[in-house]
Amino acid sequence: MFIRTEKSIKEFIQFYPVVATLVIIHLALWLIIDFLHLPIGIRFYQWGAGNNLYIHEGEYWRLLSSILLHHGFMHAIFNSFALVLFGPALEQILGKGKFILAYFVAGFAGNIATYLIDPTAFYSYVGASGAIYGLFGIYVYMIVFRKDLIDQASSQVVLIIFVIGLIMTFLRPNINIYAHIFGFIGGFAIARLLLTNNVYPFSPTRNRRRTGTVQFDPNRWNKRRRLPRGLGTKVFWIIFGILVILGLLSRIL
Template sequence: MFIRTENFSQYVRAYPIVTFLLALNIGIFILTWIPGIGNQLLLFGIGDNFLIANGEYWRLVTPMFLHGGLTHLLFNMFSLFIFGPELEKIAGKARFITIYMLAGLFGDVATYFLQSGDYRHLGASGAIFGVFGAFGALVYYTKHVFPQLKQVILPIIVISVVMTFVGTNINVTAHIAGLITGFLIGLSYFNPKNIVSWRKKR
């Protein structure tokens, strides 16, 4: 289910939204390596609760496209590369980008309201957890008719949540808020008709 067998051109044609998000995140990360420009880009887009409180509201969106290092980027983009295509196929392009963006947005909004005024953060993890949450909603609807999905997704969600709390320098608030947002949106999006249609494509 989550094993990618497409070549590059097939992947791009089949999953244009995931491809765009991968290219955007990787491209922005490369820009942050450029002396001068990179530092300014990070300073302009990083989530900073103090600056948000002073009217820089774009920082509720821009952090989900910035990463603090290569490992941070690779972890998030690998998750998007593996799990994003299946959700884009199931939900459709418009619904997939809605899940991704709203999960990231609500993760950053929750961070603003629940973390301290001097808290700073960046990363696509809230949006990635939204993808996991949407799969959780799919498991909820298909747990009796497609148990294989449950056997794959639930351990991934549990491990991801556990790592959220045991890891260091992790925005726990964005992860959990993104997960909940993705799950709730998934509950509203998925219905027996499109689930049956998806299963026929398996």
């Protein structure tokens, strides 16, 4: 479920348009706000960042707009990387509409919890972490109640990454703990409504059937494997480890 088999970025966008659009928005906003420092980007950040005092005064849109904003390159790239890994399978399982609903409901749940705990606090918070933890909430619901939708190996990956992320939530500074915890709870809570009887397990071949790209190769069994068995999993953990280390260094240096 979590090993990318798409042949190109174009194919990834074709198969998972919602995930691809969210990642593009994350990186585009980071580009115009943090990298280029464009006035329109800075204004959008000031207008859209989460701030409990402003929300208390009626600027409720911040509960949603802050999900799309990030502070710093590592923040944007780490959340985007997590979305690319764990979003596609759910986009296929749920469908585009339900996936968008789940993503923003979980992000909203994390932000509303942050607001309710201290409604008049004057500090800013941004990021898609609450929404991404909501995706983990849906996966954990599948592991507990819908084992027919997720295989054992994928379940182990989800649980390991979730536990690591939960530990890092309490160890790393400047983390919105409430967004992570209540984003997860929001995803877990809405999963029962989304995972109805007409959903099916993730299958890479389903994408290719829709686009008509499946071809029969009579010599397919005579071809050697181009990649050693298990290499994809090793690459996944190497990349993830590098990003974690870079994230920690960015907090220390």
